[in-house]
Each structure stands twice: as structure tokens, then as C-alpha cells.
Amino acid sequence: MPENTKQDKGRAYHTKCTGAALSTVARQDKDEDITLFGSCFCPFVQRVWIAFEYLGVPYKAYEVDPYKKPQELLEVSPKGLVPGLRFNNYNPPRALNESTVILEYLEDLASGTTRRSLLPPTTNPYARALVKLQSDHVNRNLVPAFYRFLQAQDTEVQITAGKELHQAIETLVGLLERAEREIIGGGGISGDGERQALSKGLGLWIEGGDLGWTDVMVAPWLYRARLVLKHYRGFELPQGDKFTAWLDRLFTHLAVVATCSTDDLYLDSYERYAFNRPNTSQVANAINSGRGLP
Ligand SMILES: N[C@@H](CCC(=O)N[C@@H](CS)C(=O)NCC(=O)O)C(=O)O
Structure with missing residues (x-):
């Protein structure tokens, strides 16, 4: 029988990735210069995550619950929103939030490191x-x-x-x-x-x-x-x-x-x-x- 989608079943949001995303989190579990604070359901996180994967920028994937707002998330993202990046090689650590700003950052970073890009060349x-x-x-x-x-x-x-x-x-x-x-x-x-x-x-x-x-x-x-x-x-x-x-x-x-x-x-x-x-x-x-x- 098809599910009745007219009634709220009170389902809770997930806090851990499943499927292919879970394998990626497991693969990206080693400490790196950049930690990506993310949540499994979040589309703003996913766009940044896709860019990390495509551009080949090293990162550690770290799942947090943005509705619980742990202190470590607030330290990288003032409103407690995911995605956030923590740059671990600085003391105190530096951080970035906002998916579009992070994408610009990754694009700039990759242009001088992995030499991959999501944009047409600057010559155009x-x-x-x-x-x-x-x-x-x-x-x-x-x-x-x-x-x-x-x-x-x-x-x-x-x-x-x-x-x-x-x-x-x-x-x-x-x-x-x-x-x-x-x-x-x-x-x-x-x-x-x-x-x-x-x-x-x-x-x-x-x-x-x-x-x-x-x-x-x-x-x-x-x-x-x-x-x-x-x-x-x-x-x-x-x-x-x-x-x-x-x-x-x-x-x-x-x-x-x-x-x-x-x-x-x-x-x-x-x-x-x-x-x-x-x-x-x-x-x-x-x-x-x-x-x-x-
Ligand atoms: N403008 C932000 C939006 C990010 C955002 O809204 N993330 C949601 C999860 S999809 C969040 O962290 N929500 C926590 C909350 O609403 O308190 C971006 O582009 O990064």
C-alpha cells in the first residue's frame, strides 16, 4: 500500500550519513588541515562536500547536529549553521562558514594546489x-x-x-x-x-x-x-x-x-x-x- 503522505508521522531528522555518504565519511576520517563540519541531510553542506571531492582538496569529514549547536560548531559558524570549515593549522584555529563563500575559497585554494577548477578559465x-x-x-x-x-x-x-x-x-x-x-x-x-x-x-x-x-x-x-x-x-x-x-x-x-x-x-x-x-x-x-x- 502506498504510504500516506498527508499525515505527519513525527519522524526525526537523521544525524549520521547512510549509504555512499557514510563510506565517504569513513574514508575521510583522518586529521587534515581542514575539518568540514557537516550534517547528513543538509543541501548547503552537500554542495561544499561535492566540491571537496571534485577538487581533491584534503579534508576531514566531521558530522555534527546543527540543531543542538555544540560549542565547537559555534566556534566555526556564528549562527551555528552547517557547513563550516575549521583550519586546524592555526592557533587559535581559523574558520569559515557560508556554503557559497566556502565554495569560492575551495575554488581559489584548488587553483593553486590541486589545479582543478569548477569554473571556466580566467581567460574567459x-x-x-x-x-x-x-x-x-x-x-x-x-x-x-x-x-x-x-x-x-x-x-x-x-x-x-x-x-x-x-x-x-x-x-x-x-x-x-x-x-x-x-x-x-x-x-x-x-x-x-x-x-x-x-x-x-x-x-x-x-x-x-x-x-x-x-x-x-x-x-x-x-x-x-x-x-x-x-x-x-x-x-x-x-x-x-x-x-x-x-x-x-x-x-x-x-x-x-x-x-x-x-x-x-x-x-x-x-x-x-x-x-x-x-x-x-x-x-x-x-x-x-x-x-x-x-
Ligand atoms: N546560508 C547558509 C545556510 C546553511 C543552513 O541553513 N544550514 C542548516 C542545515 S541544512 C543549518 O545548519 N540549520 C541549523 C539551524 O537552523 O539552526 C549556507 O549557505 O551555508
Whole structure:
């Protein structure tokens, strides 16, 4: 019998990764210069985690409960939000928080160490800017739309919020298509090698491309949209061969797979949002009061 998703079963959020993510935590358990404070269900953590894996920056994975706010988390992240980074080679230790700021840091760090990158080369500032336009849209529109939809209780509000999320995803697709057209679609490309060089950083949207900045920014929410929003709201992601092929590449990319837990973990952990339980989180409170996300 299909599960009744109309009733809050009072499931608790998980505090330990499962599945492939658990194996990654086990692999990344040795002391390193950087400790990543994370939580298994958190999409903001997942984007940073994917970047660590892809860029090859050494790190120790450390799971914390951000709702309990242990002192060591508050020391790296003033609001007690994950993700946070602690730089252990400093006394007192240095720290960074905010997923987008951490991503910028990792990108800069990797450019001088592992020499890997999620962005188009600095020799192509316009391509880099187009990628930043995409991620700006993800952060300002798509991510809040995800939570508004998941937390909406009234059916009418749910319908509107679902349409808004759909539109936010379609707008992102429009921006991805624009980058493809303007950077590599203009003709005059002499061969596969040149196409590949030009598509560097444009992400998995490009067939034959590699993981990019926008992929990392958005993947955790698309993953949860396909699973959690489908389960609790009957949400269907946009159709279309190109979009579906992109999602396939994204969700089977090694760095994404390595940071995913099993489906039950997400379904359990997001039940609080789906029923808009009081005091769910700072993100949920911000959505309920119409404020910007923390
Ligand atoms: N703007 C922050 C948001 C991070 C965030 O909201 N993390 C959630 C977990 S998904 C958290 O730590 N919540 C704890 C709380 O609400 O007190 C970022 O991008 O890193």
C-alpha cells in the first residue's frame, strides 16, 4: 500500500550519513588541515562536500547536529549553521562558514594546489560571468522556492509554490542554454578538443562536459526535489530529453554519488519541513516570516 503522505508521522531528522555518504565519511576520517563540519541531510553542506571531492582538496569529514549547536560548531559558524570549515593549522584555529563563500575559497585554494577548477578559465571572464548568473539565480530564486513549496500547507498555496519552483528551474535551464549558445554555439569551432576546452566550467549541462560551478550549487536541491518533493508534494521535475540527460549525468557523477545518503534518510529528515512543524530550522523560520534565508 502506498504510504500516506498527508499525515505527519513525527519522524526525526537523521544525524549520521547512510549509504555512499557514510563510506565517504569513513574514508575521510583522518586529521587534515581542514575539518568540514557537516550534517547528513543538509543541501548547503552537500554542495561544499561535492566540491571537496571534485577538487581533491584534503579534508576531514566531521558530522555534527546543527540543531543542538555544540560549542565547537559555534566556534566555526556564528549562527551555528552547517557547513563550516575549521583550519586546524592555526592557533587559535581559523574558520569559515557560508556554503557559497566556502565554495569560492575551495575554488581559489584548488587553483593553486590541486589545479582543478569548477569554473571556466580566467581567460574567459564572460563565460565565468554567465556561470555566476546561473548560480545567482539558484541562490536567490530556486533555493527559496524549494522551501516555500515544501513548507506550504494550504493546497492553493502549494499549487502556486510548485509552479514557482518549476518556473525557477525552467529559468535556470534558459540560463544554461544561453551559456551554451554564447560560449560554444557560435560556430567556428574547429573540433572536439576546442569544444571541450570552451565548455570547461560550463558543467554537465554540456554533453561530454565535466562537473561545473552551477552543477554543484544546484545539485542538492534538484536531488531533493526529485525525491522529497515528489514524495510529499507529487512534484514532477521538468521533462525533456536534454534536461533528463543533464540530471542523469549530475546524479551519477562520482562526487555527487559519494555525498548522497539513502532515500529514507532524506524522506525522514524532511518530514518536519513538509508539515511545517514549529521550530524546524532557521531556514524554515525565515520562509515562514518572509525573510531572506539565513
Ligand atoms: N546560508 C547558509 C545556510 C546553511 C543552513 O541553513 N544550514 C542548516 C542545515 S541544512 C543549518 O545548519 N540549520 C541549523 C539551524 O537552523 O539552526 C549556507 O549557505 O551555508
